[in-house]
Amino acid sequence: MNPILISLTVLGSAALLSGCKEEHHAEVPALRPVLSVVVTPQTARTLGFAGTVEPRYKSDIGFQVLGRIVSRDVNVGDAVKKGDRLARLDPVAYELAVRSAHADLASASARLENAAATEARQRKLLSQDISNQAQFDAATQVHESALAGITRATAELEKAEEQLSYTELHADFDGVVTTVAAEPGQVVQPGQTVVSVARPEIREAVVDVPESVGRDLKPQARFDIALQVDPSVRAAGSVREIAPQADPATRTRRVRITLDSPAKSFRLGTTITATVTTPASPGIELPATALLELDGKTLVWVVDPATRSVSTQDVTIAARDRSFVRILDGLAAGSRVVVAGVNSLTPGQTIKIPDGAFQ
Missing domain, CATH: 1.10.287 (Helix Hairpins)
Incomplete structure (x- = not known):
């Protein structure tokens, strides 16, 4: 046989085999990794919030007359006794x-x-x-x-x-200087804050909670308080005050928690984590990112454990905020729901889930 014809035949066969391999690889879609959770109804929920230790009683002290400050006798953190001079005006x-x-x-x-x-x-x-x-x-x-x-x-x-x-400013009670708002040489108006003095004997944990949580909190609700620098140092406390309205910018309510016999390490200004356990509302909580809004319907992606493929499921929303939604109807306990990347999935698509997730 002609050597040229033999070479062309071999090259054609190789190209055909290469095309078959590429077509075979194209037919196997890549598994899409997603984040998912197994949903279960909650009978109670434990929530934690960051906050600080603050005094219950604090006074912003200023002069009762106009004048120029010639001396300030205290700084932030100084302990003062009743009657101690804090500052003096030019007399x-x-x-x-x-x-x-x-x-x-x-x-x-x-x-x-x-x-x-x-x-x-x-x-x-x-x-x-x-x-x-x-x-x-x-x-x-x-x-x-x-x-x-x-x-x-x-x-x-x-x-x-x-x-x-009035040209001399004196402490009205024993306390600790928490802020200094004026310096020597500054001219101050009557009533303008010069120093703030706090009473350290009664300390509170102050936290900002979402409005949905603040509505459900009751007076005297119990919190577990832990120092962020050393979580092993803990104290208990009860709610003394809940802000009647949410902050218009953050949509949170400020909660003040009176500490029960806190350790000395609960110093003013220390950051803490306040944890509370409350009864869960009816329904199943999911991250807000799990929702898919399509054609006027509210859907979630449910994973089939046998085929590891996804399908949409209509759900009824009981409540929602910026972070979480509560599903009232449409999901069964134990279902696995996709919680991230819901807008890039298609029905029947196979997804990648870590081994052992369905065990």
């Missing part, structure tokens, strides 16, 4: 006001002495029929006016002295 203007009030009182006292002497003299002259009643009444009026002047000058002096005392 010069208020000291001058006190001196002026003293001078006014001295002037009023001199006028009172003169008016009293004049009244006594007019009374004597009137008794001797040397003076008339009109002159005596005028002297009496001047004397009464001088007495009123003394009262006014005394009040002005007390007011000036009280305002002078």
Whole structure:
């Protein structure tokens, strides 16, 4: 046979075999890996939230008068006793006001002495029929006016002295300085916060919970509190306050939990994890990513354990939030549901699930 014909025949056979192999490989679809969970109805659910330890009682303290701060005697973390000085304003203007009030009182006292002497003299002259009643009444009026002047000058002096005392800021109770809001040299307005002092003897765990959880919480609900830096250090607590409305930005409610005899390591500002167990609502909870919205229907992908293929299942939603949905009807306990990548699956598609997942 012609060698050229033999070579062409061999090349054609090789190409045909190669094409068959490629066609064979194309017929075997790759298994798609997905995330899935086995659904089970819950009788109770345990939820954990991050938060911080805060005092129940905290005061934002400021001066009652306008002035420039000349000294601040405390910093954040300092322990203070009742009566300790926290800060001081420049007292010069208020000291001058006190001196002026003293001078006014001295002037009023001199006028009172003169008016009293004049009244006594007019009374004597009137008794001797040397003076008339009109002159005596005028002297009496001047004397009464001088007495009123003394009262006014005394009040002005007390007011000036009280305002002078306001130039020093003192602690009203034993506590710990938690924040400092003003520095020496700064001019502060009356009532402007200079330092915040907290009472450390009553501590609370403060957490923000989703609105759906906050609605179901009851006053006095029990929480288990653990330090994030050392979860073995724990304390119990009960709900003291639940915010009546959710925060408009985060849609969470602030919950304050009073700690029962916490350890010293539960310091103010420490981060904690608060865990609570609540009765589960009817239905099955799934991540919100498990839902497939198609043609006005709400669906989920259910995995067939025999063929490891997926199919859609209509479900009824009882409630939903940003993270989770609660399925009221349409799923049976023990079903395996795809929870990620639901928009890229097709009915009957075979998926990849870790070995032993169905055991």
